[in-house]
Amino acid sequence: MPNASQATSSEPLRVLEEIKRQTVEKLGGLPDALYPGVEQALSMALQSGDVGPGHFEDQTALRMMRGQAASLVMRFRQQLAKGFDDFRGLRVRTRSELPLGLIDDVHLAYHLDGQRLAESLQGRFGEAIDAMDARLRDMAATLGMPEVPNPIGPDRLAAAFVETFRETEVTDNVRGLLVRQYEAELVRRLGDVYQRANALLAATGFGAMTGARGPAAMPRASAPSAHAGGYIHDTVDAVPYRGHAGVNSGAAMQDFHGGAGMPAAGHMPDADMADLRSMLRMWREGGMAGSSGAATSRSPAPAPRDRGLGGTPRRELRIDEMLNLVNLLQPEPSDTFARALAGPGRLGDAIREHLGDGARRIGVDPEQTRFSDQEEDAIDLVALLFDSLFRSNSLQDRARRLYGRLVLPYVKVALTDEGLFVEREHPARKLLDAITEACEGNQGATPQEKELLERAAAASQRVVAEYNEDVAVFELAHAELDALLGQHRKRSQLQEDRLVKATLGRERLDKARESADEALVQRLRSTRLTQAVADFLAMPWRHHIVQTQLRDEDPARREEAIALGDALLKADRLAAENRGRELADHLLAIEPLVLRCLASSGLDESAAQHGLAGLVRALATPDGPRRAQSAKPLSGGETVESGEERKLWLAGGTTGVGHDPTVAERMRKLEPGDWVRLTDVHGDVAAAKVAWVSPMTSRFLLVNRRGLRMLVASAEELAVMEQDGRLVVGSERSAFDEAMRRVRERIDSAAETY
Template sequence: MSGHLHGVVQTTRSDPSRVLEEIKRQTLEQLGGLPGTLYGPIEEALKADSLKGDGRNHHYEDQAALWILRQQQASHVMAFRQQVGHGFDAFRQPGSVVGGLGGSPLQLVGEQQLAFDLDGERLTEALELRYQRPLEMIRSRLQMMSQAMGAPEGDNPLGPYRLVKAFTAIYSEAQVNESLRLRLFRQYEHELARLLGDLYGRVNNLMATAGYGVSMGGAGAPVAPARAAEERRDRNTLDSVFDTVPHREAAASVPHDYNAHSAASGGYGGDGHAAHAGGHDNPQISQADVAAMASELAELRSQLHAWREGMVKAGGLPPGQAPQRSMAPRRELRIDEVVGMASLLQPEPPDAYARALAVSGRLGETIRDQLFDGARRLGFNPDQTCFSAEEDDAIDLVALLFDSLFRNHALQDRARRVYARLVMPYVKVALTDNEVFVKREHPARRLLDAITEACEGNDGETPQDRDLLERASDISQRIVSDYNEDLAVFELAHAELDALLSQHRRRIELQEQRAAKATYGRERLGAARSQADAAVRERIGEGRLTQAVADFLATPWRHHMVQVLLRENEDPKRRAQALALGDALVMADKLAAENRGRELADQLLALQPIIVQCLASSGLDDSAAQHGMAGLVRALATPDSERDEHAPPSASEVEEDIAEERRLYMAGGDGSGAHDPLLAERMRQLEPGDWLRLTNTQGETVAVKVAWVSPLTSRFLLVNRRGVRALVASAEELAVLAASGRLLVGAERTAFDEAMRQVRRHLDRVI
């Protein structure tokens, strides 16, 4: 039985030399051929640039230099592999001079060498910043390997410094001009960005499996200043967001990062084992803040206790699943004993949890059922033992958290098994590390956010979406198989999934941009149609017209007006000319009615080119346009033609998909109803990037983001987490939704934060 707490390094370690050799093999396997992959994309880019040139700028010098480099491709690949290998040799013997990367005598540096060094330094800094977290873990593990080998600590052989030095070493002596040098660096950075995330994840996992683990709990790597600053900015953002929930609920939903709490102040570290992360030593957190945060966690626990006791009294929990401390004198299980039960159950099929997630409120009962079963298998008598208050809190918080995630984040049924696998690992995390519920940067918390981002609203329609679901499923399997109270497993899994999600986020941004452009195009079309309808009504309503003139104004001329307003709205001359055509036709009909034949003939001759052009804009060819013109002339040539009043055209119909969208979210389908002016004014303060919770008329809630505000109508485009348009509504319509309780402004940006917020609201509501 595994009873130790997280952060304990595995005592059985593999031979460090063999581990280092395996790391070298994997590094060369993934990166060894990099120089050979650079030339093709650069050559294509040069060809594209030459085709786009104006005849004055030529790229033949770059192409000639690149052709020379391509002739030496094999030697460049070999030299690069040797330089990377020298980095591993230098790690084993840090004092030696290997590969010309250090220890050379002082000498003058040429301009090309200096340019390569400066560009290399910039690239090194960019890569170190980008991969800061996995590099810190690799650095710590390599230090442990150096100690195991009895050698001083050397440079990371697969870090950005070594990889960039290996690159510059093979090209600094080549004949490369400035333009080609910049292209080489840019392409090399692109290739590294494509490969390093996966490589660093594999290497970290390899070293952790070999026994060179790093505790990510209390004494783990410090949070980088930039990351800490970003974390503080995320917390402060909530201060300026309007929230329609009561103040108490809003305050309870704000996530806090506090670290060290004893069991007496709300921690879950039974037997005096409080998870400590040096929170009291953090200069950014005052003692008053720590006390306030501890008080808030204590309040959450008191809410849990009141909720649990209320459920027992109301019969909401079966007697066998209720807290048993007051039923008979029983021994409370220790934390390590419950963790051992969870470790026994962790690799077993998650069918019971998947079924429980399908029924709200059943997960906590199922977790206790499974733990009781594990207790029996380990020789504990459930009639003589019970969970402690801290253990009950951990179980209930995990159950409420997962239930909230599954209820409020548009997760498909196929994602249920992914979450079901994670239930028991997260119970273990909650038992041994209470920071998961309060610390935004906790690895287990960040992984759950990433998995929810990958699964929310994902129906697997596209290959990219299916890849995301498969990767999330694989990662949940890996957590089940690898997690043994070492939080580094969560950190590595998050880094891998986040690398894939970064590409997905770029696709979502493009989807949002397309939705905004499509919405703006529809608004412009709707505005043009409304103006054209108003112009037609104004002219048809002036008096009695022949049927031919009325039909021409209602159909071809209206379409022509729409085209002019859409394409040439900024040209007042074209707009005035199109309007004058309508007025001239009404005048021609009047001349015909008064039998003023000569003036009518002159009027029609003058209008013929414009009328033909108007008909052509409706898609008619020249012959059909001439035929339409002839029909108009025939109708006006007879003074006694029947003239009558004609009904003006009705308002433009709303597209079916927009009508369906408004029926889904707007009561009555049009969002009509009285609104609170103050609430509407607050809605106008929403900006792109603000998150909201929107509930449709069927009661389903989805997280939506303000993606765009129309410069034409000031309406807000709301998209879901997949970047798909959900609703376009005015501030007044949003105010109506908020007043009816179906719109909540100020939703949390991450799934875990929002789930904890919903847990607090649920406890408040039930109590």
């Protein structure tokens, strides 16, 4: 067959056949390439201890799939070829022609995986795909065929995977690993496939070369187009990161400089970053480390760093050597970092010791080499960052191993892409925020919380297994985790809304009880009463006032409820004065009010009549004993927060405690949506959001990231907490931003001491 690149536009089928041959040759063996990655992920999970009771089933499913390897490869190659056959004019069944029926859970899960996969590929290779789609439309027009889908577009590749694997019996975990591994393999191969296909089509007159991309095609920033019948997933953000490019292995990282068009909110000026580096190096090499509880401990003299044993000069490790060393150690599970995170100031030393041990294994003597300033900066910034994350967030012990696995990947990011510490849209930064959100305060008490922890662990495992200086891995891991977090945020918002309503209800109840107690006390202390009238006022009547104020907005009804109490006092006075006829007329007049009052206590008509009869009998005896009465208040002095919460959070428990009026006035300016940091009596720090300010009491409702109540307090009580150092106003919304702010404060404080 002649070379397709020399064909003319009258030979479109020969061009299409050449593209098919190259595609099947490049992608046809993909199923066989998936198993090693899945096996490695399962092995890493076992070594790190993040496995559940289904691990044996996962291993069994993988072995069974390996047994079907040949048939799966054949099936996948057939699916690839089918896309080209459909394009060449074989009849394509429309959705209306497909048989209808129920879809089982497994097939539905594969379908959803295909949606996410197609969208991710469209976002990553969008321009190359659009260029190829346009050329294929020209080809279809030349052949006189209706427009058909791209035979190697994202939808077709996702469908090929689904059709190949959906009949295999695999566990949910293995299926998820297969999808991720398939996506990773496509990312590595599709750039070259699309480049060659676009080159062939352009060389034969179908479109121009301007839309083609090379193997290292950058993702486009526009949203993926929706093809007819294609996979669409509405929770995964396919817009990629377009920040600083990482340096290649062996190339020194350039000094950071701001990029044009960078969002102001996520940009750290050059001078600030340079100043941070300068103070960091002073802190590392001088006496600042001891005064700040830093992550490293060094002699102030620089000579030991430059000289090895015997005084021989120590050379600096090159960036490529450092990256190779981190690449070697990254897949190995290490509990060293998890243990170091248990105490402040240990992680930096743990990273250096671990890298030193790894250097010996590859034949590099740590006594004859040293880290460069750039490498030292990366280690210290990551160590301080992770340490600050654990100090600033309510992270449980189970999260330490998860974060420990991420230490070396983030050291590598810090070495190759300083945008991690500068740009809020950096994928690695967004992933760390998402993992922190998933883990903060999460004890795995509910199935949803357990799923969040498992998904966060899977994201960290994916980064460890796949990250090789391409931040797209962080982007994919973040998209998967953020999709679940989106559902969690909706649940948290609903929980927060319910909590606001419940808190408002409690405050209205407290106010109604206080009003009823005040009305009762005023009437009991004004006269001596028979026991029956006093009991009626203390129980049914007081309860009736509360219910009326809560449920009835009509002022006349409320006045009527209060007037009933005065009417009963008059009835008791008429009875005491033996004015029987007037008493009888009075009781007949207030009978409807008494029955309505008893009905509000839950009594039916018969019981209410019985209660009224008992009251009448007591008043029918003029000489009955009368004495001064008292009643215990319904509210009991309690407000919205419980006594246990008062012991935990508030100093003094009332707004009358000593406080600074200036601080209290500043607290009153807090608005819903503002974030603060709270420290409980155990020293644990947690983020809290002002969810609501009571219109009745001006008290602040503070909730955690899960929408659960942490505290209800007045401005005065918050002022006391800030004076005691248990509350910090102005916390950053992002966990990463807050951690970096604390890192800067820590180094600034050390600089002042130094």
